[in-house]
Amino acid sequence: MTAPLRAMVLWFPDWPLRAALGGPPPHPPTALVHANTVIACTASAREHGVRAGQRRRVAQGHISSLRVLPHDVARDERAFLPVLQLIEKHAPGVALLRPGLAAVRARGISRYHGGEAEAADALIGILAEAGFPEVRVGIADGPFTAELAARGPTPRTVVPPGLAKEFLAPLPVRVLRDEQLTGLLIRLGVRTLGDFAGLDEIEVRDRFGERGARLHALAAGADSRPVVPRPPDPELVRSVEFEPALAGADQVAFAVRQTVDAVMLALADASVVCTEVRIDLVDDNGAVFSRPWLHPTCFDAADLVDRVRWQLEALGAESAKAPVDEARAFGGIVLVRIVPVAVDDAAHHQPGLFGSGTDERLHHAISRVQTMLGHEGVVTAALSGGRWLADRQVLTPWGERSTAPRDPARPWPGSLPDPLPAEVFRPPRPIGVLAPDGGTLLVDDRGALSAAPSRIDGDEVQAWAGPWPIHERRWDANGGKRGHRLQIVDGHDRAWLVFCTGDRWWAEGRYR
Structure with a gap:
């Protein structure tokens, strides 16, 4: 078997919760649930006995104030993409193992920083400065051993070359993440990776097949899997500069059409569509005005042009309302940058054989009305928490993500019970x-x-x-x-x- 290569694994504990709640830990007692089962929980929830794999009612029985949120794998991946890009700037060739877990080949970065421990400390410092102080790094022979090293008690763990088997020996067989095999091994009295690695390789293969042989090699520290870098992200960002500066919203919207078409062509070449975009406007004073925009399905060229116009109109209205002594320095626009933030596979947005039916027509009609009336001309209502009726109604422009400022599930003494006024x-x-x-x-x-x-x-x-x-x-x-x-x-x-x-x-x- 090929000798394992040195691998560096970066682990972000409780990443699904970080993606759902935003910001680094500590977090309030929270659990992510899928199919009525806890997938992940915060450290504050674990202190009260909540554990991954518990049923929802059991977890809530441990702590009545537990906040329960649905688990969204796509959200985990979207939130981890900027982290991968940051790691790749300092350690090229990063491989995504799963959201919250990435691997790189240790040889190149360790030579650059003068050693494996020094390279790990450098990455920890960079990520902590970027807002990810919880990251842990493990370096060992192969990604499997490096991942377990990253889950150690210290932020940085380096397993010397050739000592992976000794490092893995005392660990329980459950770290192999194969419930059927590990359950059988425990019933046979094989409880640690050292016990499993001590079994004869041929007998393991005959009894458990190729899957068992593969896990036996991992237990012995013989992880020959290569670290395969992820494919580079397509270049989707486009910008346009104006000389002289343009002041009118309609002028800028007309001048940006060619740039918008370039963005759409880049998305088409990558076989993706854009569901969230950030528009940066730079005026002749050097000030940058940025805003993210969401879309209920995916942006087309006309949608992007509308968002540029709406953003400029909002800036103009905000400057007009500000007091004279507090007016923002908002001059003519010299640069517009369009940055796709979230993309999705274009195949997920293709119409069916006979079209998409009512939803497609409804979206087209609403988007058309919004184009004529402006960004806040069409809104959707969501329920929020509060005691007064006006506080319980949140109106969000069509296409934006609806966020309730107050949790409606919490108790609101004095609030009106159902039925509510129409x-x-x-x-x-x-x-x-x-x-x-x-x-x-x-x-x-x-x-x-x-x-x-x-x-x-x-x-x-x-x-x-x-x-x-x-x-x-x-x-x-x-x-x-x-x-x-x-x-x-x-x-x-x-x-x-x-x-x-x-x-x-x-x-x-x-x-x-």
Whole structure:
């Protein structure tokens, strides 16, 4: 068998959680779940007994505040791509083992830095400076031993050449990640890699076949797998410079069309489509204005031109609203750079034999309306957490990723239970709620009504319920936001949700 080559493996612990939560650890107790089974969990969750492989209900039984998120393999890969690119700048020939785990040949980088330990320390420093302080590096004979070394107790572990078998010997056979084989070995009394490596190679092959022989070689430190570098990323970034600078959004959008076509051709040559793009605008003062843009399916040339125009219009509107003494230095545009951030296989976006049906027509119609009305002309609604109806509704422009600023699953004391009003007034509109004597209905500090409600908005009250107090931010110096809610049915069988602040009444929503 070919002698193992020296390999350097970089391991980013809990990478799926890093990709899902963003930022380095520590993270709050969180678990990623697939098929109702925990795939990964944070260190803070493990402290309470949560483990990968547990059923969801068992994990939540260990800690009631455990946050549960779905596991997304594609998200892990997208988030790890910039890390691979960073590693490749300092250690060419990086190979992706899986998201959160990469390998490089140790020979070249160790010669450059004067030794394997020095090379590992250099990479750890570079990655820590880039925001990845949790990285661990292992160097050994072959990727298998190097990966186990990276999972050691120290940030950097170097197994000297020829000592892989001794390093692996005390480790349990479960590190081979073959449940069927390792379960049988444990029942036979073979519990460590040293015990497994001590078995006769021919007998192992006869009993367990080629798969067993391969794992037997790994246990003996004879990992002959080469580190195959990943193919280089296609060059998809395109930019255009203007001399003199262009000031109008329509001027820049027209001038950038040829550059957009070049981006689309580069994507087509790589057989991919763009689902997220970053547009960089550089003005004649040297300021850079960057913004990422998402698309519900994939960008075409017209979509990219629209995003350039919308970004310029937003910058112009922001500069116009700023006070004179705080106005941003926004001059004419001298450079536009289009950077595809997330791409997908073009085959996943090909229409079917008879077209894509309703979804395709709907997307085309909505995108057309958005082109005419602007970026925020078409929005989608998402549910957020909050006590007031306006806080629970988040409107996101079509194509953007909807993110709720407040978790709707958390408890919100004082919030309205289902069913919620079908119509929400943003902002709440003033409304008259009168007592039988014709005066304004009042609520005292104890939450008691001055009288039964008689009329609302000039109409007779048929039924009512409440009041229910709501008080946010009690610690606020200005008193926070407080009020008392009522549900009222008027003479036309319309149900209103109203609230009182001081001596004024406001309509928060209306049931239909």
